[in-house]
Amino acid sequence: MQLRVVTSQPWDVKADVLAIPVVGDPVFDGPQGELDRRSGGELKALAAFGELTAKRYSTALATSGDLSAGRLLVVGAGEAEKLDREAVVRIGSSIERRLGGRKVGSLAIWLTPLSDALADGGATAVAELVARGVVQGTYEPQAIYRESVEGAPPALDELILVAPDDDKADLQKAAERGVVIAEGANMARTLANRASNDVSPEVLADEAYTIARKHRLWIDVIGPERATELGMGMFMAVGRGSDNPPRMIVMRSGGEGEKDRLDRHVALVGKGVCFDSGGISIKPAERMDEMKMDKTGACTVIAAIATVARLKPGTPLLAVAPAVENMPGPHSTRPGDVVKALNGKMVDITNTDAEGRLILGDAMTYAERLGATHLVDVATLTGAVARALGNQVTGAFGQEQRWYDDVVAAGSRAGERYWQIPLIDDYVPDMESWYGDLQNAGSAEGSLVKSGLFLREFVTRPWVHLDIAGTAYFRKATPYAARGATGVAHATLVELALAGAR
Template sequence: MVIRVKTTRRKVFEHEAPARVVAVLGGQLSEEGRWLDSQMDGALSKFLKKTRFSGEFGEHAIYATDEVEVVFFSLGKRRGHTLEQVRAAGVRLARLAARLNSRDVVVENFLADRFGKKEASYALAEGLFLGAYSFDKYKSNPARLRRNFVIAQGFGPAVDKARLVSEGVYLARDLVNEPPNVLTPVELARRAEALAAEAGLEVNVFGPEKIQELGMGAYWAVAKGSDNEPRFIELVYKPEEAAAGHLALVGKGLTFDTGGYSLKPTASMTTMKGDMAGAAAVIGAMKVIAALKPPVEVRAYVAAAENMISGHAYRVDDVLTAYNGKTIEVLNTDAEGRLTLADALAYASEKKPAALVELSTLTGSCVVALGRQIAGLFSEDEPLARELARAAEEAGEKVWQMPMEPAYKRLLKSEVADVKNVGSREGGAIQAALFLAEFASAPFVHLDIAGPAFAGNAEDNPNGPAGGTGFGVRTLVRWVERHA
């Protein structure tokens, strides 16, 4: 990480960092700001009065002397704040520090008087970590300046946990941001194995022979068109004391997707290195789970592959046999993710998890419906759906439950097989979820993260720069914690 966040019991004015950040609410200094103002003979209140700084949420002003630089950070109105705003403030402060080239910054624990030191410290620290992320390993001259933040009157354990969770998000972002010539299915499996060795996870990786031997015909059909071999990855976290059951996570792992013979246009292909963002989120979450050590067993599955064109590639009108024996008529080779997931879901379900959550950049239809910052949540299990939605809300990630309309199942009926891999264009995201449900026999939630998983620009990612967002890591971790 390019950022370090610590806490101190002292107030902002008692700390000697060259840059100090205080909140402004409705044009008025916070309590911390007033303490600092009293130590500076009223200079800050005079500055606010002179400049008439009030500001919308996230706006800032700077008062500087030869000895100290005070940053006024506006939290907007005086009331009605949420912890999500505290997190957002941390993101913006991290970006601001980078622009101002500030190395050492002490910041007040925003709204700790309303939410408590623990919750406020966690949200602020998580925002600082998420906002400070950058991916510059392929730059000739990457920035290497480490920034140090101190949260005044903060709660240290909460900051430590925020760092652990953010490290999982960083891992997911790194995986998505890697170019596809580097992050092949084999390399993704290698990194999962490295994580397992580092974090104390169990790991199993299957190659082409085992994939075919197991009868994963849908997954293999997609994978066999590429010269880069597929890898089926299983990561297992086991608590110190044996658990009665386990939870399962499944992530879509298309390290690159051309669309196959249903070829994508160039503009649609430019972000397809991110078609494994579901897998990245699952792997990132497993890193955090291994560090937090909840008393529940968690198993994660990724069917990693590329969807390419060659003499070995699958075709429209092919009929495939999935792991659970169901047959699938292929009508669009660009609907490949659901084929790889069909076998992963059937395999994960066979292990009888108490609940199964799957994440995938599955449909453009979901992006049309919900935009770039909200994931679609699909489930026929209402209690489990509510559980996931609550975990996402607590984690600060936006999801919206979509219907699993039974009438649309007829659109997936095939004349030559059990099911088609696509139906009609209208309601495509719902039909994709209904298709996946054919292969998940455990209590199941599908998260379509096609919108929020990859940001084409910083405006599309409220918690970081353009590129991979790591969406889903925080929700999965919170969901597992709630179960524990």
């Protein structure tokens, strides 16, 4: 897809479709009034009919009259004071997805209404976020296993961003950055959406090898024998139950232990359960098919380090993705088994369906051994977070508030929402075990907080845990996204790493 920024007036831009964002109630004066006049009053007529509204992500297709574009697509952006970066990304996506099934080669989007309303970043931010949204909007998971998909978003030949009176070069650079971030998010989505009989731990490791070679990243993949020798008892407690052996995937940009501009060696750690049956503590049958998505955290960190390498090659960064299948079988861990973690703690496994925290614990310990000074883990960890926050807000924990604030600031730049969940030490006694240092699961009360407290036992550095169990995938399509993996947290991780790029 060719991407270009033009500083012409929107009515002079030639494209198959011109998208016009409407912020607040339609007012037909100024440039919006001129667009209506040249369309032969089509916009006013749509508003009078009730087809053109300010409701966010609502859309209306219209004829273009004397305009240079073939057709008009009006998209509601909501109230100006409520427009934020997340909404701008989703407006870009909703424009692209509204054109599903249409023959569109060139799409032009008028940025000025969004630039005027967005309080944070102006035209440069809008160019990046809209371009990112359009590319994410092209994503169609049905295409993974089908040769053709009816009604799929159009494969654009050209995206034209229309920004009269703005700096063309700056906006072009920003938009290109947005495209790269979106392509990384779509990579993570495809890996996450692929079926479990397609992506085993070994296949995920092979995919990581391919990505590492393409982007000149260092990679090491630890198999079960070496993991056992290293003492990764929690990782192997989960991984040994499946005929598909586990893989601890380690990727690095920059030199071993090298610090970035902010004196950090950041590690991104992602949960990679390629299928989660629950193990001996088996899950109910309902929605078990969704458990192929339990590898989303691993897919996200693999994609994020590749995206950073595309934007700022050589930026010091570590990605660790423990990949397993959690299955019942003759070699599976049983409730009541006690294992020794990589950091030496004895863990009483009371519930084999609380497996994500086990593999993450050993992965974070290993990341610290490789020189990590700051850690972020990303995981579809608990159903409790989805029940508490739904599918629009990611739950987050932090050890050292300053590091947590850095991560959330990166999320703000990325247009992603987080809500801090406290680590309450009063709950720690509930996690004590007669047989080990702690148990991996306990009572339902406060279980979300306890999941974070468990993970905290395996880090000694500044650390943030992002529980994406609610936000990792949508069960039904929205105006701005297909059903399936969302790519959540990818942009946050990229922004976090790039903050330290030289």
